[in-house]
């Protein structure tokens with residue numbers, strides 16, 4: 001994906017949130033977005049699958065290309081876009097349905113499978129890739145809400161993978177989890193990048209260091225720098241980045 005000159009405002013243009021963002025999201029890489037609270041990370045993330053469309057008074061300008069096609073073009077179908085760009089939220093949000101039906105939801109509504117056997121296969125594969133199969137294989141018909149928080153988040157990842165997106169967006173996917181569940185999700189993210197491009201917002205600089213290939217630093221609505229993660233943390237180009245990483249504000 002490529003963002004070109006993306007600016008977003010809220011309240012009918014009265015409140016500017018991000019300005020002229022130019023950013024490439026590499027294929028099969030993890031891009032971490034960091035920066036102080038309110039700098040526009042989530043706003044930018046939500047542009048990538050047009051989640052901001054549903055926010056009244058929110059205006060998005062510029063272009064976001066997915067495989068060379070502008071996702072803000074008139075002819076873009078939102079349902080199709082959401083099947084190409086999946087999203088995992090801060091708090092695990094399983095549907096009040098069985099574990100099976102949570103993962104089956106996407107393939108069913110997008111018409112991706114033909115018959116029960118194929119659907120069963122997609123569900124097993126998605127749960128395996130999300131590292132959850134061994135824990136739930138014998139209780140697929142049980143309510144998803146009975147799983148632990150970490151298991152629920154892996155279920156939400158399985159639900160996203162089941163529609164075979166190209167890109168997975170993650171908005172602070174571990175912030176509601178304990179350190180052990182966080183470690184499991186971080187390992188999972190490192191495995192998932194073999195097949196998907198991942199963009200994640202994180203408040204944890206150590207997490208960005210551990211899991212991302214590239215890191216983008218946002219400040220007051222501007223993208224200050226984006227570079228290889230090691231470079232951003234060891235030798236940032238900008239003083240603002242250095243100050244944030246050094247804990248001098250944020």
Ligand SMILES: Nc1ncnc2c1ncn2[C@@H]1O[C@H](COP(=O)(O)OP(=O)(O)OP(=O)(O)O)[C@@H](O)[C@H]1O
Pocket residue numbers: 010011015016017035036037038039040041042043044055
């Ligand atoms: N629905 C909205 N209506 C009005 N202003 C909004 C809305 N959503 C976000 N904003 C404003 O846009 C700016 C960027 O917010 P955003 O949530 O994108 O930042 P963030 O970097 O993700 O913050 P955090 O790290 O706290 O989640 C902030 O000034 C915020 O108050």
